[in-house]
Amino acid sequence: EVAVTDVDEANTASAAEQLGERAWALPLDVTDSEAVRAAADQVVERSGSLDVWVNNAGILVTGLAHQQDVDVYRRLVEVNYLGTVNGTLTAIERMRASGRGRIINLVSLAGLAAATGIVGYSASKHAAIAFSLGMAADLKRDGLGGIQISCVCPDGVWTPMINDRLDDPNDALSFSGVMLMPEQVAERVEGLLDKPRPVLAIPRWRGQFARFFDRYPRLSLLLTPALMRDALRRQRAFKKKVEAGKWPPPEYR
Numbered sequence: 372e373v374a375v376t377d378v379d380e381a382n383t384a385s386a387a388e389q390l391g392e393r394a395w396a397l398p399l400d401v402t403d404s405e406a407v408r409a410a411a412d413q414v415v416e417r418s419g420s421l422d423v424w425v426n427n428a429g430i431l432v433t434g435l436a437h438q439q440d441v442d443v444y445r446r447l448v449e450v451n452y453l454g455t456v457n458g459t460l461t462a463i464e465r466m467r468a469s470g471r472g473r474i475i476n477l478v479s480l481a482g483l484a485a486a487t488g489i490v491g492y493s494a495s496k497h498a499a500i501a502f503s504l505g506m507a508a509d510l511k512r513d514g515l516g517g518i519q520i521s522c523v524c525p526d527g528v529w530t531p532m533i534n535d536r537l538d539d540p541n542d543a544l545s546f547s548g549v550m551l552m553p554e555q556v557a558e559r560v561e562g563l564l565d566k567p568r569p570v571l572a573i574p575r576w577r578g579q580f581a582r583f584f585d586r587y588p589r590l591s592l593l594l595t596p597a598l599m600r601d602a603l604r605r606q607r608a609f610k611k612k613v614e615a616g617k618w619p620p621p622e623y624r
Contacts, residue, residue, distance in 0.1 A: 374395055375394055378398065383397065402449045403457075411424075414465075421465040423472065424474050426459065426474070426476045427477045429451050429477065430450045431532050451492065451495035452498040459520065462474050466518045467518075470515060473519055473567060476520065476521070476522050478500045482499060489544065504522065521563045521569065523563070524573070525559075533545045540603060543606045544599075549577060
């Protein structure tokens, strides 16, 4: 069985219905640790166990970092980082008895390298991946290596979080690489259940690209103007593709 959670009750019910009779809706605010624990208890009570937990909640706020109020950063941390912490800790509590399980934390390529225009988002995702990898090491040390944590770092994903940002220059980097459909990411996540790995970048070459610039921050800063010009050009081209009806691909409509 699959429990589908979201802070939006209507969206939760709709998503569960699309998945079929073995899925059920469970409205949830991931920033509420007590609610997260209660949701996990409901899953165990209904299904008998908790074998897989996916932390996928996230919000995006764009803008120049020095022009944003600290409350923006706080909210991004609450959802993107602490939401991941709440889910991960709760899942581990329910998996300890069996000593096995899979925890999938959806991060982002922005969690692998600093990203202009989405600095608060990127920082919260850096925190999420550091927590996830550190937690995996601690589980290993404590004899709980059967509970495996994987971080998924996809390129831009065509979801409501970014599909209305075709004219937002601060989110141009989301359109600078390979735009993915949620189904494509889900397929790769499913593969992690059988063959878990600490970090999965989608596509792999974009992960290598991000890590290169993270490794050489001086070069990254030097090339930022050129990278943004290219990203804005790609964003404009992608907008034309959407307006021409060439996106999303026919098989995902």
